[in-house]
Amino acid sequence: MIGVGIESTCDETSIGITREGDTLLSLKLYSQIELHKKYRGVVPEIASRAHLEKINLLLEEAIQEAGVGFADLAYVSVSAYPGLMGALIIGAQMARCLAMALGIPVVPVDHLEAHMAAIRLEGQRPEFPYLGVLLSGGNSAVYIVHGFGKMEVVGDTMDDALGEAFDKVAALLDLSYPGGPPVEEQAKQYLPASDEKQLFPELLRDLPRNEVKFSYSGLKTSVLYYTKKNDISAKQIPKICYHFQNTAFQLVEKNLKRAVAITGVKRIVAAGGVLANQTLRDRLHDFSLQKGWDLFTPIKRILCTDNGAMVACLGYHLLQLGKSASLDFRVSPSRQVECS
Numbered sequence: 001m002i003g004v005g006i007e008s009t010c011d012e013t014s015i016g017i018t019r020e021g022d023t024l025l026s027l028k029l030y031s032q033i034e035l036h037k038k039y040r041g042v043v044p045e046i047a048s049r050a051h052l053e054k055i056n057l058l059l060e061e062a063i064q065e066a067g068v069g070f071a072d073l074a075y076v077s078v079s080a081y082p083g084l085m086g087a088l089i090i091g092a093q094m095a096r097c098l099a100m101a102l103g104i105p106v107v108p109v110d111h112l113e114a115h116m117a118a119i120r121l122e123g124q125r126p127e128f129p130y131l132g133v134l135l136s137g138g139n140s141a142v143y144i145v146h147g148f149g150k151m152e153v154v155g156d157t158m159d160d161a162l163g164e165a166f167d168k169v170a171a172l173l174d175l176s177y178p179g180g181p182p183v184e185e186q187a188k189q190y191l192p193a194s195d196e197k198q199l200f201p202e203l204l205r206d207l208p209r210n211e212v213k214f215s216y217s218g219l220k221t222s223v224l225y226y227t228k229k230n231d232i233s234a235k236q237i238p239k240i241c242y243h244f245q246n247t248a249f250q251l252v253e254k255n256l257k258r259a260v261a262i263t264g265v266k267r268i269v270a271a272g273g274v275l276a277n278q279t280l281r282d283r284l285h286d287f288s289l290q291k292g293w294d295l296f297t298p299i300k301r302i303l304c305t306d307n308g309a310m311v312a313c314l315g316y317h318l319l320q321l322g323k324s325a326s327l328d329f330r331v332s333p334s335r336q337v338e339c340s
């Protein structure tokens with residue numbers, strides 16, 4: 001069964017085509033980073049227009065690269081929530097058109113759950129239940145995933161998402177947008193002394209005990225005060241980036257420890273754009289090994305970021321469970337998962 005997945009929740013327009021959900025046939029992605037760069041963040045109206053301009057072309061290219069025809073498509077799947085409203089509508093309309101024109105079922109999917117399905121495209125198949133830790137520009141949260149279409153929130157962010165914190169810290173340090181890659185690069189250049197104290201430790205002290213909670217706005221403000229109090233030269237940027245990153249990732253580890261203790265689940269799927277960070281990947285792998293947990297992360301960077309292949313993959317599995325929708329399905333800017 002060949003299916004197409006459409007992704008347009010934020011600033012990536014993407015179409016993926018898969019066979020039996022888990023075999024990737026093609027993946028086309030247009031990143032709008034250049035359009036949003038000068039605003040240092042995603043401008044919703046610009047995002048919607050860019051999706052509209054690119055989506056048809058990407059669909060044609062994906063079909064061609066997969067070596068299939070429109071008549072081979074058995075279903076269409078689309079990220080329906082959460083996301084920017086105008087951006088979601090573009091993907092949803094494309095899905096409705098394909099479903100109507102080809103007479104195939106449409107499967108709206110949760111974008112967040114789709115991120116966790118991405119690893120299946122690389123042959124990784126964790127058993128349910130697993131903990132899904134999603135770290136991106138808009139999310140820092142841990143979920144428990146009981147099955148396809150069945151997940152609950154274990155813990156969430158109280159303010160800024162992790163990727164957003166990278167973007168804001170990069171702006172403070174006059175590094176490029178998006179902030180993740182340049183902050184990671186700078187941090188790699190710094191070698192701390194073995195007894196070096198953390199520059200930004202407050203974050204870990206102030207969090208509620210025994211709960212999974214992310215909070216990065218305090219860390220970002222600490223970086224801001226540090227840059228104001230100290231005369232920052234280019235030489236100090238690697239040190240600041242190192243300490244920001246180190247504290248930020250310690251919170252991920254701490255929350256995973258708490259999530260495992262609360263749920264008893266030791267299988268973890270980590271996903272989202274921030275997983276492109278090699279330091280984070282290495283740390284999570286080492287930490288999981290030390291704790292005896294099974295950790296799954298996407299291997300290819302394109303499967304960390306928002307992409308249509310993960311949508312086609314999850315759509316297939318939901319369709320097997322009979323979860324297609326009528327053409328008047330709703331999209332929503334907000335998350336639809338319940339708290340456990």
Ligand code: KG4
Binds near residue numbers: 136162304
């Ligand atoms: O999942 P994603 O592609 O899309 C949105 O959530 O929109 O995540 C994008 C986020 C951005 O905030 C970006 O700075 C962050 O992922 N990111 C990184 C790295 N590469 C991208 N954060 C840390 N280190 C990286 N290497």
